Amino acid sequence: GAVVSQHPSWVICKSGTSVKIECRSLDFQATTMFWYRQFPKQSLMLMATSNEGSKATYEQGVEKDKFLINHASLTLSTLTVTSAHPEDSSFYICSASAGGLSLANEKLFFGSGTQLSVL
Amino acid sequence: KQEVTQIPAALSVPEGENLVLNCSFTDSAIYNLQWFRQDPGKGLTSLLLIQSSQREQTSGRLNASLDKSSGRSTLYIAASQPGDSATYLCAVVAAGNKLTFGGGTRVLVKP
Numbered sequence: 574g575a576v577v578s579q580h581p582s583w584v585i586c587k588s589g590t591s592v593k594i595e596c597r598s599l600d601f602q603a604t605t606m607f608w609y610r611q612f613p614k615q616s617l618m619l620m621a622t623s624n625e626g627s628k629a630t631y632e633q634g635v636e637k638d639k640f641l642i643n644h645a646s647l648t649l650s651t652l653t654v655t656s657a658h659p660e661d662s663s664f665y666i667c668s669a670s671a672g673g674l675s676l677a678n679e680k681l682f683f684g685s686g687t688q689l690s691v692l
Numbered sequence: 693k694q695e696v697t698q699i700p701a702a703l704s705v706p707e708g709e710n711l712v713l714n715c716s717f718t719d720s721a722i723y724n725l726q727w728f729r730q731d732p733g734k735g736l737t738s739l740l741l742i743q744s745s746q747r748e749q750t751s752g753r754l755n756a757s758l759d760k761s762s763g764r765s766t767l768y769i770a771a772s773q774p775g776d777s778a779t780y781l782c783a784v785v786a787a788g789n790k791l792t793f794g795g796g797t798r799v800l801v802k803p
Binding site: 666 | 736741
């Protein structure tokens with residue numbers, strides 16, 4: 574199956590710093606990538622939908638100025654947590670679809686996730 | 693707004709027993725339903741995808757059924773093994789091109 578690589582796997586940073594997380598589709602082109610956030614023992618919550626070459630679409634309640642998403646190519650999307658605070662500590666997961674914009678008939682492939690801890 | 697619920701939240705069984713995981717969703721207007729496996733601190737692995745027109749999908753020891761009209765899906769895992777211990781998530785795709793996840797069922801298979 575298709576492979577999605579996410580880096581780093583974990584990161585610890587000081588409050589106020591920014592952290593960048595990368596999501597790459599290794600063997601397919603992903604027009605659309607998705608970013609999720611997951612708190613311990615809870616399910617995944619969609620943060621934003623990232624489309625190559627255009628602005629990301631953020632879910633209600635997600636601050637676009639705090640969670641900057643860039644989808645500069647068909648194989649790379651990045652999530653930057655700006656001025657991170659302890660409440661931003663969470664598990665962040667990206668996913669990508671090889672089938673373009675519609676998920677009606679396509680599987681999503683997920684990265685391995687990034688555990689962010691903000692001190 | 694689509695809501696997806698998984699019951700039970702946690703399940704512990706002895707090795708060899710069959711597993712039955714339940715998923716329900718409030719809006720039956722879905723395109724497909726997917727089951728995923730998540731190991732601790734890891735991403736998701738897709739297990740099965742059932743299109744809205746299908747009733748079930750099978751892969752090895754896994755079988756998933758879908759009753760769209762009643763908003764339910766069940767994942768069966770036959771002859772469970774300790775390696776099946778993980779969190780299982782179901783998710784539906786509906787209008788808006790988004791995956792809505794359930795809360796997951798944490799499974800522990802004891803040797």
